[in-house]
Amino acid sequence: MDDDQFRIETRSIHAGQEPDEETGALMTPIHANSTYEQDAPGEHRGYEYSRTGNPTRTDLEENLASLENAEYGRAFASGMASINTVLNLLESGDHVVTGNDVYGGTHRIFTQVYEDYDLEFSFVDMTDLEAIESAFQENTELLWLETPTNPLMSIVDIEGAAEIAHDHDALCAIDNTFATPYLQNPLDLGADIVSHSLTKYLGGHSDVVGGALLTNDEELDEEFGFYQNSVGATPGPFESFLVLRGTKTLPVRMDRHCKNASAIASWLEDNPDVERVYYPGLASHPGHEIASEQMRDFGGMLSFELDASLEEASEVVSSTEVFTLAESLGGVESLIEQPAPMTHAAIPREERLEAGLKDSLIRVSVGIEHVDDLIGDLKQAFEQGLE
Numbered sequence: 058m059d060d061d062q063f064r065i066e067t068r069s070i071h072a073g074q075e076p077d078e079e080t081g082a083l084m085t086p087i088h089a090n091s092t093y094e095q096d097a098p099g100e101h102r103g104y105e106y107s108r109t110g111n112p113t114r115t116d117l118e119e120n121l122a123s124l125e126n127a128e129y130g131r132a133f134a135s136g137m138a139s140i141n142t143v144l145n146l147l148e149s150g151d152h153v154v155t156g157n158d159v160y161g162g163t164h165r166i167f168t169q170v171y172e173d174y175d176l177e178f179s180f181v182d183m184t185d186l187e188a189i190e191s192a193f194q195e196n197t198e199l200l201w202l203e204t205p206t207n208p209l210m211s212i213v214d215i216e217g218a219a220e221i222a223h224d225h226d227a228l229c230a231i232d233n234t235f236a237t238p239y240l241q242n243p244l245d246l247g248a249d250i251v252s253h254s255l256t257k258y259l260g261g262h263s264d265v266v267g268g269a270l271l272t273n274d275e276e277l278d279e280e281f282g283f284y285q286n287s288v289g290a291t292p293g294p295f296e297s298f299l300v301l302r303g304t305k306t307l308p309v310r311m312d313r314h315c316k317n318a319s320a321i322a323s324w325l326e327d328n329p330d331v332e333r334v335y336y337p338g339l340a341s342h343p344g345h346e347i348a349s350e351q352m353r354d355f356g357g358m359l360s361f362e363l364d365a366s367l368e369e370a371s372e373v374v375s376s377t378e379v380f381t382l383a384e385s386l387g388g389v390e391s392l393i394e395q396p397a398p399m400t401h402a403a404i405p406r407e408e409r410l411e412a413g414l415k416d417s418l419i420r421v422s423v424g425i426e427h428v429d430d431l432i433g434d435l436k437q438a439f440e441q442g443l444e
């Protein structure tokens with residue numbers, strides 16, 4: 058499919074997916090297979106061994122590359138496996154500039170795995186371009202950022218950040234999991250690498266774990282392929298199939314996620330029990346202006362602070378009927394969680410409060426149910442949890 062010709066709503070369904078040549082089957086077959094017949098020693102038909110390449114995975118990689126307006130795509134066994142692959146590009150002694158609010162698993166692999174290999178990390182406030190600039194050192198090789206961030210939905214100026222990285226001859230990599238390629242395309246804004254956890258919106262149905270790296274740089278893609286094959290954290294054909302099934306509906310799901318989240322954010326903002334709402338679609342959000350420029354819409358994630366204690370907020374998140382109390386995000390079903398005792402429990406309280414994560418902070422992944430049922434559910438949970 059000629060990517061330039063079609064819009065993302067069309068490419069999400071068709072890119073990388075031709076009907077099966079032999080049978081005409083519309084859907085990509087699940088190539089449950091490890092090895093491939095060779096016509097003569099060393100002469101194969103594109104595939105030798107499924108860690109190196111598998112046709113179902115290839116279709117997924119082409120589909121994801123198309124969605125991110127990328128030339129090249131590689132799929133991995135998880136979002137963490139794709140992040141690990143980017144770190145594989147670095148050498149001992151290299152320095153990385155990253156956000157002080159990156160995803161917990163990202164913080165963990167940086168500090169608890171790669172610091173042991175003598176990589177150095179600086180965690181800064183990414184909403185402040187001057188802070189990014191001044192964190193750069195002689196040995197900085199990578200700028201790693203997320204936007205919107207978790208759980209306060211802070212917005213980072215991708216164009217500005219990528220420019221700083223390039224001024225210092227460093228790579229700029231963006232974890233685009235929260236926004237998805239439907240809402241934001243970092244490569245078009247100057248980033249060198251986009252990383253995804255396919256587990257979230259791209260899979261979209263809370264039934265698969267996966268990751269991906271997208272780039273327009275052929276050399277980088279070849280290195281990613283080398284590490285993908287060498288390390289072996291590749292997705293199986295069934296996982297690849299599930300994500301392909303998910304990406305077909307990404308645009309319609311995201312439209313509903315955004316519409317519901319926006320309505321809930323407005324409702325929360327007008328609620329006297331709520332002290333503050335963090336949703337980039339609200340004019341009150343500090344990142345609203347940049348988000349309006351670099352995103353097509355504002356996403357399905359939001360958080361809010363209740364005028365309540367940690368215990369009362371725990372009572373609220375335990376009292377919902379439609380929202381499920383759970384970590385993770387990006388599925389069709391609405392999830393609710395309390396960062397302090399859940400996703401951000403590993404951060405000492407003082408440090409957490411300093412980062413602006415109050416005890417009563419609640420994060421929701423807004424699903425695609427009817428918005429009135431979601432608002433009604435929050436309403437009754439507030440009544441039960443808050444005396």
Ligand SMILES: *Cc1c(COP(=O)(O)O)cnc(C)c1O
Pocket residue numbers: 135136137138160162163203232234235253254255256257266267268
């Ligand atoms: C979930 C997530 C990851 C990790 O992805 P897995 O698929 O769970 O390994 C990385 N970054 C962000 C922003 C995430 O939400």
